[in-house]
Amino acid sequence: MGSIHDTLELSSQLSGKTLRIPNLQAIFQHWPSAINTRLACLRREIDVLLEKTIDDERKLNALKFCDFALLTCCISLYPQAKWEELRTAGIFMLWIFLWDDEIDDGGTLIAHSESAANSYCQDSLEYARLALGLNTTDESVFQNQDFQNMQCPVSTMLYFRDACEVLRTVMDSGQRNRLFRELQSYMIWTTKEQVARESGQILKPDQHLELRNWTSGIYPVIAIFEFITQGKLDESLIESEDMKVIWTETCFLCMLINDIHSAKKELTSGSMLNVVPILFHADQGNNLDDVMEILVGKLTLDISIFVVPLLHGY
Numbered sequence: 001m002g003s004i005h006d007t008l009e010l011s012s013q014l015s016g017k018t019l020r021i022p023n024l025q026a027i028f029q030h031w032p033s034a035i036n037t038r039l040a041c042l043r044r045e046i047d048v049l050l051e052k053t054i055d056d057e058r059k060l061n062a063l064k065f066c067d068f069a070l071l072t073c074c075i076s077l078y079p080q081a082k083w084e085e086l087r088t089a090g091i092f093m094l095w096i097f098l099w100d101d102e103i104d105d106g107g108t109l110i111a112h113s114e115s116a117a118n119s120y121c122q123d124s125l126e127y128a129r130l131a132l133g134l135n136t137t138d139e140s141v142f143q144n145q146d147f148q149n150m151q152c153p154v155s156t157m158l159y160f161r162d163a164c165e166v167l168r169t170v171m172d173s174g175q176r177n178r179l180f181r182e183l184q185s186y187m188i189w190t191t192k193e194q195v196a197r198e199s200g201q202i203l204k205p206d207q208h209l210e211l212r213n214w215t216s217g218i219y220p221v222i223a224i225f226e227f228i229t230q231g232k233l234d235e236s237l238i239e240s241e242d243m244k245v246i247w248t249e250t251c252f253l254c255m256l257i258n259d260i261h262s263a264k265k266e267l268t269s270g271s272m273l274n275v276v277p278i279l280f281h282a283d284q285g286n287n288l289d290d291v292m293e294i295l296v297g298k299l300t301l302d303i304s305i306f307v308v309p310l311l312h313g314y
Helices: 004-014 039-053 057-066 068-074 083-104 114-131 139-143 157-170 173-199 205-215 218-222 225-229 241-268 275-283 288-310
Strands: none
Touching: 004 275, 039 057, 039 068, 039 083, 039 157, 057 068, 068 083, 083 114, 083 157, 083 173, 083 218, 083 225, 114 157, 114 173, 157 173, 173 205, 173 218, 205 241, 205 275, 218 241, 241 275, 241 288, 275 288
16 A cells, blocks of 8 residues: 555655646537526525535635535536425535535544544434434334434534435435435445545555545435436336446546546645545656546546446436
């Protein structure tokens, strides 16, 4: 994996280098794209929610600049979403980012303590189970739960609660269980990522890709797509091998693009949990252009793998 000394040396090698990102839109030129017409409304909704919950003005402005509303409105399938579904998806996206920041931000105890991170994840999962109504198999008990007054020991899970106000009333038990399983995997792997980050070691490319596959937060978002589109897929289709390929490759595409565009930010913070420095270190060619060529090749290959199940007639 490499030592902390290797991490410092890698950081020194990357200092001052330029990462040239090509026009990635060319790779996706045949994919449909659109922005939901309610973007301005969702921006106002997200801003109001942030203003109610974030006291630090600098952090508040930084979060507004992230424009979670635009991200939500651009994601595939969201451009056609109706207002209630769009708003819920926007809050859900905001929750994933803010929840992850607590364990990823160097300024918190959770970010530096394995035990604190484990408690954070466990408490979050317990609340998610309650919020999704999975603490009972009795539908009448679920429907009559005093959802708003449930105690929430984790402040970031209040955003999840807001999203669940709608999700828990529309999604059936199978969909809610599927969402919970994805949340569980996401949170468990996030604690593993925290351990890797705190160790200061440099992961091998395959180790990093496996880690990011689960910690990117993409799978929980995919798990609410049926809600977004007001659709219901047959369980056999959801559990099919073709659907697993679509989920995996969707996650891989999003993860690679995010790593490419967030490389500078993460390197500035001292983190090497990014595909760019990891490939740079593994290649030992000291050439970021070569790294970018590898990544563009991976994106192109991933797209070709993604479309195979679609050619089966779905």
